[in-house]
Every structure is written in C-alpha cells, then in structure tokens.
Amino acid sequence: MKSGILGLLIVMPFIIGILCFFLRNDLVRRFLVIGNALALIGASIALAMSGNGSFTPPHEGINWGQLIAIGDFFLLAVFIYLGIVRKSPLIIGLAALQTAGLIWLEFFAGIHGETSPALYGDYLSTIMVLIISIVGSITTLYALPYMQEHEHHIHIPVSKQPRFFMYLTLFLGAMNGLVLSNNMMWMYFFWEVTTLCCVMLIRHNGDEEAVNNSYRALWMNLIGGVAIMGGLVLLHIQHRPMAFQELIAGGRYEGFLLLPIALLCIGGFTKAAQMPFQGWLLGAMVAPTPVSALLHSSTMVKAGVYLILRLAPAFENTFVTKMVGIIGAFTFVAAAMLAINQSNAKKVLAYSTISNLGLIVSCAGINTPLAISAAILLIIFHAISKAMLFMAVGVVEHNIESRDIERMEGLLSVMPFTVFIMVIGILSMILPPFGAVISKWVSLEATAKMPVEMFLLVMGSAFTVLFWTKWIGRLLETTPGKPTPKMEKLPFFYVLSFVFLAVTVLVLSVMAGPLAGKVVAPAVMQYYPAAGIGQAQMNLINDAGSFPVLSIFTVILLAVIIPVLYLRMKECPGSSVYMCGENIASSTGTAFRTLKDSSSEMQLSGYYFDHFFSENRHIPWMNPVAVILIIVLIGGLCF
Amino acid sequence: MFLNSGNTVLIVFMAVFVAPLIGGLLMGIDRILSARLQGRIGPPILQPFYDMMKLMSKKPISGTKIQIICVFVYLVSMILSLVLLMTGQDLLVMVLVLAMGSIFFILGGFSVKSPYSNIGAQREILQVLAYEPLIIFYVVAIYLKTGSFMTFKVFELKDPLLYSMPLFVVALIIIMVIKLRKSPFDLSTSHHAHQELVKGITTELSGRHLAVIELVHMYEMALLMVLAMLLFATNLWIGLALGLFCLFATIVIDNITARLTWSDMLRFAWKIGVPITALNLAVIYYFSIIKK
Amino acid sequence: MSSFDTSNIKSPWILHYDTGSCNGCDIEVLACLTPLYDVERFGILNVGNPRHADILVITGAANKRSARVLRNLYEQMPDPKMVVAVGICAVSGGVLHNCYNVLGGVDKVIPVDVYVPGCAARPEAIIDGIVLALQKIPEKRKLLKSREAKTA
C-alpha cells in the first residue's frame, strides 16, 4: 500500500515526464498530464489518510542507494557540461566542488550500509506533499491551454511542449521525493533534480535573456548545492547521522557541531531566494507563466523553506536560530520595499514571493512552536494565493500582450473574471480574514518578544500592503456610467484552476481554526513540546490571543453581499467624474477641454516612489548586508 | 467581567449605537474648538449630525458600484474593529480589521477613474503606511506589559499602562493627526472646509454614500478615544481625559500648522514617531528582561 | 417640516464658482467666511466639489467659455440643489452686459433660485440670499418628488 502511494508520488511523475517527451502527440500528452494530475492528487490524499511513518524501499534486485548515486553523478555531469557550454568557470567550479565531495562520500567515506529509513513521511512532509501534488498538478493542467497559446504567440516552428511538460512533471516528482526523503543523500539527489528542472524551464523560450537568466539560476542554486554538499561532508566527518529524523532526535548541538546545519540552511536560502540570492527568482520570470506559478507557489522555493523548517528543531535556542530569524526578517522587509517600485506584474509577484519566504524563514528562525505554526500556515496559504495570481497574470499577459501593471489599468471592464480572480488572490494576501493574514497575525504574535524581528516584520507588513493595494487600484479603475462588462471566455482548464484555487483559499481561510488545530498543531507537536496554536470551535487561538475567524468572515461577507444586492435592485446612476467642470461628452467619458479648446484624455498612473524605493538605490546596500549576515552566521559558529 | 454574556450584548450595543453619537459629539466639539481658535463662533455642537442627515436626504449621483461596496465594507470593518476592541478581543486582530477597512476605502477611491479620487487614494495608502507601524507598536507594547494580546487583560493590570508607556501619548497624537486627516497631514481628504485636491479620495462620493463616510469618521473618533483610554484602564475617567487631551492636542496642531507633503509625512512618522515608540518599547523590553 | 428638511436647512454646503467676475464679489463671498460674519455658525461650509455641494454660488456674468463649465458643475450637483447669483453681473450681466463674449446673467445658462444684486454684493446681502435659498429647499424637495412621481 505505502510503497504504491510513494511510487505514485515520486516515481510516476518521472515516468510520465519521460513519456511526455517521447510521445509527441498532443492528445496523448494531454491524457498523460491529466492522468498524472489526478493520480498525484489521489495519491497525496491517500498518503495524508494513511498517517505518518518511515519507509524504506524494498531492495528486490535494485540497489536504490547506488541508483541515487549514479543519478547524482549524472546531474553533476550535466551541470559541468552546461558550464562548459557557457564557458563559465564559476559553474564548472561549483559543480566540480560538489563532484569532489560526492566522490569522497561515495567511494572513500563509505556512507552505505546506513540503516535509517530512506523515506519518512511525517505531518510536515505530508502537508508539503499535499501542496505540491494539488497546487502543482493544477498548475500543470493550467499549462495545457497556456502552452498552446504561448507557442502561438511566440511563433515557433517545432513545438517544444514535450520537453516542457517533461520537466514540469519531473519537477513535481522530485519535489515529492525531496520532502519525503529522510536520508540526506536522497534529499540531495532530488534537490539537484529540482535545480536542473528549474534551469531547463527558465531557458525554455531559448532567447538570450532566458538563457542568461537560466545560467544565473544555475550558479546561484549550485552555491546552495555546494553548501549542502559541504554540510553532508561535515556531518560525515563529525560521525553524525545523515538522516533528518536521527539528526533532529540527536539533541541540541553547539558551536562547531552546528556548522553543517547552518550550511544546510544556506542551501535552503539559495533555493528560497533569500537575499542576496534573490536574483535567480527575479530572472525566472522570463519563463512561461506555468513555470513561474510552479516555482513560486508549490515547488522550488518551498523546497528551501521546507529544508530550514525541517532542521529548525535541531537548532532551537542557538546562535543559528537568531541569525536565521534576522536573515529572514531582513529579506522580508527588503523585498517588500523593492516591490513598491516595480511596475512589472511578474516582478512584483516575484518580490512578494521573496518577501513571504523571508517571513517563513524568519518564523523558522524565531523557532518557537507558535512561529513554526505560523510558518506552516504561511506555506500553505502562500502557495495557493501565489499560484492563483501567477496564473491570472499569465492569462492577462496573453490578452493585453503586456505584464505592466500600468497597462492593466481598468482591466476590470475588459476581463472581469480574470480580474476578479486576481483581486481575490491579492486580497487573500493582505486582508483578514484570509489565511495569509491570519498566518501573518500568528507570526506577528510569535515575534512580539523578539525586538529586531518584530520591528522588521511590522515595517515589512506596511510595505506589503502598499504595493498590493496600488496594484488592485489599477485593476479596478472604471469610468462611471459605463455599462456592466460581459464575462470573457476562457479555456476550460483556466476556469477550472482559477475556481478551484479561489474556492480552496476561501474554504481554507474559513477553516483556519480547524486547519490550525487538526493539521498544523500535530505537525509542530512532533518536534516541539507544545503547538502554541489551536482551535476553539472555529476560532484560531494561541497563547496570547485569538482570531474570531468565523465571525469576522460572516460580517465581512454580509458587508459585501448587502450592497451588491442593493445595487442590483437599484442601478446607480452613472455620471461623469469631477474635472473642474471641463468635461466633454465623449465615448471614453474621461475627455476634458484643454488648451485652445482642444480635447484631451485624462490619464492616471500609480505612484512608484522612485526617490524612496528604487532598486538602484537599495540593492547596493541590501546585498552586502545580506552577505554580511550570512558571513556572521558561518563565522559565529567557527570562532 | 468582559466575558459575561449580558455584558457583552450591552457593550456591543454601546459600540454600535452609542459610540457614533459620542464620536459625532466629539466632532462637533472639534469644529467649535477649531472655530474658536480662529476667532469665530463656530457651528452648533450637533452640526455633524445635521450634516449627515442632510447627506442622507440627498440623491446620490456618485461614482461606481465598486466604490459604494467598498464604502460599506469600510463602515462595517470600522464598526467591527470597535466592537472587537470594546469586547476585549485580540488587539492585533482589531488592528488588522481596521487596516482592512482602510484598504477598502482606498480601493473605492481607486475604483473611479477620477484624478482627484485617485490621488487621494494613493495618498491614503501613504497615510496608512505612516500610522500603521505606530499602532502595531502600541499593541506590542501593551502585549509586553500584559503578556497577552487580548484587550480585556489590560483591565486586569494594577498600574495603568501610562506609567510604563508615557511616550505612546505622543505616538497616539501622531496617529490621531494622521488617522483623522488633520493638518499638517490632511493629504488624502480633509475635514471641515479645508480643501486638498478638491476632496481627495471622497471627491466622487455624494449623498448617502458620503454620509456613510461621515458615519465612519464618527466611529473612528470613538475608536481612537477607546484606544487612548487603554492607557489608563484602571480609571476610565482619567483615561477619557487622556483621550480628550490627545484630541485637543490634535485640534491645536490642526489649527497652527499648514499642510505638508506626503514625503514629509512619511519622514515625520518614521523618523520621529517610530523612534519615539521604539525607545519606549526598548525600555519595556529592557525591564521585562531584567525582571526575568 | 421633516427632520430631513431641518437638516437640509442647517447644513448648506456651498460651491462657489466665478464665471468671470471682476473678483469684487468673490472677495465679498470669502469675507462671509471670516470671523466677522462667520457663516459656519449656520453650518455653511465652502466645499470645492459640486458633488458635495447643496448651493451653487455664482459671481460674475456668464460668458461663452464659462457657460459650459457652469452647466457641467450644475449637472454634477446632487438634488435638491439651489443656485444663488451674487452680484449684478451674475444677475443680469451688469457692466459687462452686451460685451461680445458675454451671454448675460447666469440664468441664461442654468436656472437661478435667488438673485443677490449689488456691485459688489455686501456679505450681509449674500448671507441673506443664501438663507432665502435655504427656505426654498423644502419646496424644491416637494417639487422634485412630484416630478419624480410623474416620470415613474
């Protein structure tokens, strides 16, 4: 039973991916992807039902350890090859370093013969598997019509979809493998597979920018790979178990013994695009939208925060925890600040992802049960909202041929459904009683005793509200007196994924109490004495406060529904806006009389605060600060 | 005492029906005081109610449907946050609900393609950006003293909070100036006869929709009073006096200053307001560590 | 009188528009706001926005350029609305009467409820005019209602 589920979750995507590559028929691929999605969703739910426990794959003729090792070498060879093609000594060097470490581990250190189970599914892993399999699968479904339109838009002669869907499904399998691994060598293998998939997907369009950005993603992630390899080698040198459960159970560590854990965390930072490694995720937006939706929501970056969360119990109350908390909080503020100045929708989303991941990392660093609960809640809600937002931006991009927020002005009257989804997505990031804000509330209450983190978090939250609100403001802009817009027609899979995600985020937000009590609390209790969070009927409570989710939800719902009904009954008489009486009757409704009695169109645009928040002004100090923080993290352990 | 259900009903009733009356009266006092400071006699004390009644009676010709929905949500979340505050619920939730109201108000302003309402909305975001950290620090300071985010715990303290958080009186005045949109920070829209970019974010609202905004102002006034009263929860009359003092200071500031730009506001709130509260917070942190 | 009428009378908000006056009347309108006359005693506020205004106070004669603005502003005011023409220019064109670009009094463009003559109209006269306009408001409300009933 268990092996079947795990096989479906990890191995099947690999097989289907390869099938997608070789069976080049559109219809077949469609069936494969849909089948894959259904199977993954089913298997992940089955896994959640079956409870947690360890699992070692049966040997039956296959030596899994060796297979993984061969896979590792293959991946590193691919990276070195890519480095040679690019003539980049940096990439070659980083890959070679890992190869050296791997050779030492495999052939000289003799890591085989370990008895710990290779796979272990606890609550945290199960939550991650659910997110990956459900949100990720929905993304692959969304990709079906999207890639068709995309290839139509960029006019390429031979369809590259087989390759695309291969990496997409591979990605899901690798992520599932990553979060279920207990053996760190396995984790390392899946880690590198996600790096490879990510790089290949970023360069999918094949233009110069895409290729450049993919190489940037490669070397940044290879730094993470080196850090992890370093951590593994050190663990082995220190004669400590190279398996998560045993490592965490091994008790508190101090000083030099923490170094491998810190290195693993740095690996997590690179994947989670924490400052100063944010560059690759920003560059990743050149890829087709499903890739961004996948990278930002359920996979890749979540691998980074997962790793840190997984290790959190091992560095509780140490120097590492303090530094991780500060690095995360710093990223949270810095990225939110930079997002304010951006008018590129995908870049805003990317910065917001970085910022949210910073918050999650920071929660992992604060490392109290309450903070860990906040982190898990954030992972869940961020995945759903962000997937929704990216998908909506993708659809908009195909329609208006732009991802500029300024070009989205008044989009509500053009694409009401997509904009509705987008607004729900954004509101679910910033408004109570949506889940993301409930999680932020939990995290704020968790940080209240840590002055530095609390300060940064408060500032970051204020910035977050600023850039999101600005964005929705652009979307909603309508001219009074215009007729109610008609719904646009969208392909079935778009509507399916939109509706599914919107409903999920709503339901989960309403159910935040039970979600916290029944899902998150047990996950935290596995490694901490208490959960710090729980449910009181439908409300979410913690040691210091309570969030009356249901009552707030009802009241707000009524507040929206009553005026909607009222307006339906009573058409509000539209008229022109105030323009000092100089309005001219025109088709747009926003013309006014200007010089020489000529008519002119009123134009509006958002504030971007170039003097305050521009990248040029802040990146030059942010990156060094982030590097220094990481050096302090390592240095503080060595000396 | 706060969890007693009969009491809760009473408090909810107070929050929903009595609070706006008090808030309206305070607004009337505000107008009279302002007039006196300018050497005038000023309107009757019930003027805000007359204004509201009049607006109710007019035929609205305003804006877009979205704006009207947003205005209602603004009202509801303002009432909700006042109810949360007065029934002793979580302070941080109260702040979040409050922020939600402001966000809807802003979205309403954005939803009309009107230059004035749009600039007003942009500036309203900045107002939120300016006072939000201060309110959250206020809440955190209360948490550090009471060990809980629940408001009713404040009433269980022996010493009033004012003794340990004196600097937050200054913070409250800053919050009031910005939140009530008083000079020098009446950027997004303004009270009285002041004009800034016509009426900023409320330019496109008229009739009963504008009346809703007036009503929200009344609740807002009451909410700020209750927030100030928390500083002296052991004797609510002194707390009220403290709140009135803050309001008085706000009105005086309103009348002796000229409007500043939004960047000045941000600088002021973040370079003066935040350090002041941070200093007070640091002292509280310091003592709570020493105690341990 | 219903409470709505009372409040209508107690809280007139004014929009002041200069259709092309010599500024003499404008200064007198502003003088009404000063401590000496202090019209806020009667709840009168000078708002800058037709949507919030109840009474449109016009100074100066209507000319070809200002007429369309005047019409726009009038249309953007919510009902019931009153118009007060202040100064002889606004009443009939005054000294500017028969100028090549002048249409005449503002009643050539929009309906006027109260005429306040004078060159310049004194603040007392202006306040008087506004009070007169206020007294007409209940009447106007009734008129509007009956008109609405007819169209419906």
Ligand code: SF4
């Ligand atoms: S009436 Fe006299 S004072 Fe008034 S605008 Fe005309 S000329 Fe000027």
